[in-house]
Amino acid sequence: MAGLDPRRRQYLDAMGIEVWVSRVAGAAAVQDSPPQNRQDPPTAEPQSVAIPPGTAPGLNWDALRQRVLNCTACDLHRTRTQAVFGVGDIRSNILVVGEAPGAEEDRQGEPFVGRAGQLLNAMLVAFGRPRETVYIANVLKCRPPNNRDPLPTESVCCRPYLERQIELLSPRLILAVGRVPAQNLLNTDEAVGRLRGKVHRYGPNGIPLVVTYHPSYLLRQPQEKKKSWQDLVLARSVLKSV
Ligand code: URA
Numbered sequence: 001m002a003g004l005d006p007r008r009r010q011y012l013d014a015m016g017i018e019v020w021v022s023r024v025a026g027a028a029a030v031q032d033s034p035p036q037n038r039q040d041p042p043t044a045e046p047q048s049v050a051i052p053p054g055t056a057p058g059l060n061w062d063a064l065r066q067r068v069l070n071c072t073a074c075d076l077h078r079t080r081t082q083a084v085f086g087v088g089d090i091r092s093n094i095l096v097v098g099e100a101p102g103a104e105e106d107r108q109g110e111p112f113v114g115r116a117g118q119l120l121n122a123m124l125v126a127f128g129r130p131r132e133t134v135y136i137a138n139v140l141k142c143r144p145p146n147n148r149d150p151l152p153t154e155s156v157c158c159r160p161y162l163e164r165q166i167e168l169l170s171p172r173l174i175l176a177v178g179r180v181p182a183q184n185l186l187n188t189d190e191a192v193g194r195l196r197g198k199v200h201r202y203g204p205n206g207i208p209l210v211v212t213y214h215p216s217y218l219l220r221q222p223q224e225k226k227k228s229w230q231d232l233v234l235a236r237s238v239l240k241s242v
Helices: 006-015 061-069 103-108 113-125 154-169 179-187 215-222 221-239
Strands: 094-098 136-137 173-176 197-204 207-212
Touching: 061 154, 094 113, 094 154, 094 179, 113 215, 113 221, 136 154, 154 179, 154 197, 173 221, 179 197, 179 207, 207 221, 215 221
Parallel strands: 094 136, 094 173, 173 207
Antiparallel strands: 197 207
């Protein structure tokens, strides 16, 4: 198949996605345009003044990371191995937001490195923007014991960190994977099934936000992968239109 790299083809197969080829261009229809070069987002110098735990005003990437890694704002710091800040290209125009680190992420200090991460990687490759070309972060930076749902107080404590990550990255698209990031970022209690399939807006700058299923859910319900592919197609259309 002309124009489609074999690694991507393999991922698309794993996602159960049929690839079609444009007769005009002869290129695979899932192919994406290369990431655009973007300026570094403006960052502030690390602050030397004491700022309360769970806040992150004006911090640059390094200072924010340090703040998160040393955070004791909620009780999750007592049970974590380490905080999981985020990973990826800080110049990316795409932010993927998940729920919280699981056991493997807590061990390795990186989001989405377990089984769900493998599927997320496949989704991102199918989307045309492999893992290393996006930025990935979670609502919670520390693992909730036994992978329980985040408590509202924990999300509130962590919220400034994600908000600052979004400010620093200033993405053109936020992809919220799963109920927790979707509900947190959109401030709603609607189910994912009702939130997906449309373009939402996040924050004062109205950043386009698309909701899709969490890869862990897709591992349990593989028949929903089709819908998640439709969400990725919607997300791609957003990137093309802004
Ligand atoms: N699930 C998430 O939502 N985030 C991770 O980092 C890992 C699993």
